[in-house]
């Protein structure tokens with residue numbers, strides 16, 4: 001799925017208005033009514049199914065179209081009979097957008113109607129019982145012009161943030177910034193409409209010093225904004241939910257973008273079906289160069305993951321101390337032992353030694369001893385076959401930058417953020433780090449998989465794929481080794497490095513999710529990700545689970 005910029009979505013908005021055709025105020029009505037559906041019926045919504053509840057919904061609306069969305073949400077919820085709605089318009093400037101202004105009028109009319117109804121039923125009650133009956137529904141409109149207008153916020157309140165959306169063009173200042181800090185300090189659940197107010201859709205600088213809403217949920221229109229895919233911004237977006245507002249699909253499909261979010265459908269399309277007449281020679285021969293004394297677990301995990309991802313044959317090169325461990329843990333793999341006991345010292349005598357393999361994975365549990373470093377250097381020099389480089393392989397490379405010249409083109413590197421920094425340097429914010437990652441992939445002609453809650457894959461052509469599958473239970477020793485095994489297996493089977501990166505990270509995240517669902521995030525360990533690979537494959541092939 002393509003990720004579009006806020007500007008491209010704005011153009012899609014205009015195109016839809018002109019060509020559907022639909023007036024902009026009706027499009028706002030449609031967007032807000034989708035938000036209302038989520039608020040009332042989604043299992044994640046703090047309002048879920050509570051038509052008359054004892055909480056108060058406090059909607060904070062700006063003066064642009066994001067504010068307009070908030071006003072329509074208030075009106076639609078009131079029309080559906082939701083009690084206790086308070087709307088606060090933040091007067092940060094002296095002009096409203098036309099649709100926001102029109103929706104203030106529409107909301108005022110509903111408030112008047114409700115007041116009339118209230119008075120009528122009170123009158124009736126007074127005549128009949130001589131006592132007014134308390135009215136059920138409260139809808140009110142207030143204006144915030146300074147700090148003294150801030151309402152009290154209870155922990156049980158639900159706050160809707162419709163202050164700024166994609167029209168934000170400078171950091172938020174003055175009392176609006178104070179309001180955001182005030183809302184963030186409250187214990188109320190916050191739901192941001194389209195974008196948490198204060199967050200730019202793409203590039204955010206000085207984020208720690210800026211006023212940005214910290215939402216529990218973000219209901220975003222049509223698709224993820226780029227900034228939502230950076231882990232550092234999760235604190236602002238909370239859980240992201242895509243709300244479709246009916247923008248023109250063809251127009252959006254034609255927009256140029258090098259940014260993609262991996263979906264199940266994308267992966268399904270890339271997965272090959274194994275021919276009925278296949279034999280093991282059809283699925284490649286992988287070589288894993290892994291392990292050292294005390295780190296044979298990493299070697300075993302990568303080898304098991306490699307086999308469980310469908311490779312035809314696997315050879316594992318390990319130090320002598322790993323021979324029994326490997327043969328016992330995974331009898332399906334062939335084992336080649338190094339001359340050295342505790343670490344790897346020589347991988348191949350001649351370059352022809354490597355010719356029988358269709359992919360090489362190197363790094364898991366390798367260590368950085370002098371001989372191992374030399375062996376890694378020799379390995380790089382003796383093949384032009386794309387390889388998967390992880391963990392100590394990356395650390396050795398970071399300490400020997402001149403060896404970049406020997407890294408085979410289109411190899412896959414799988415750093416975590418610290419390893420990334422060692423290899424490529426620091427960037428001041430996640431957007432700039434992403435730009436650096438793209439530049440490095442192009443310059444070095446490698447695929448970089450930057451691991452995180454959302455994994456970011458960049459290609460030598462400058463494309464980016466984001467993978468959001470996975471969970472915090474996978475933040476545990478050995479998860480990375482499992483990924484290396486999966487990627488090496490896919491490469492060995494003949495998937496292109498780009499396909500291997502996309503399928504591999506998606507599979508890894510999906511089986512991690514399945515393991516967490518069954519075992520809990522706390523109790524799952526890296527080996528469980530391997531156990532659930534079969535379920536992840538079945539879910540991709542047959543939609544199970």
Ligand SMILES: NC(=O)C1=CN([C@@H]2O[C@H](COP(=O)(O)OP(=O)(O)OC[C@H]3O[C@@H](n4cnc5c(N)ncnc54)[C@H](OP(=O)(O)O)[C@@H]3O)[C@@H](O)[C@H]2O)[C@H](O)CC1
Nearest residue numbers: 013028064065066164165166167168169170171172194221
């Ligand atoms: N296509 C869609 O997805 C739809 C989006 N909708 C909603 O509309 C917003 C975008 O609305 P817009 O009016 O363009 O922008 P905002 O509401 O975010 O901001 C309003 C104006 O505020 C000014 N501004 C910007 N930054 C600041 C700031 N830091 N301090 C003060 N004022 C600021 C700016 O005006 P200027 O005159 O100053 O340039 C903004 O224009 C989108 O996010 C959706 O929620 C539609 O409802 C449906 C279709």
Ligand SMILES: [K+]
Nearest residue numbers: 161164195197
């Ligand atoms: K918002």
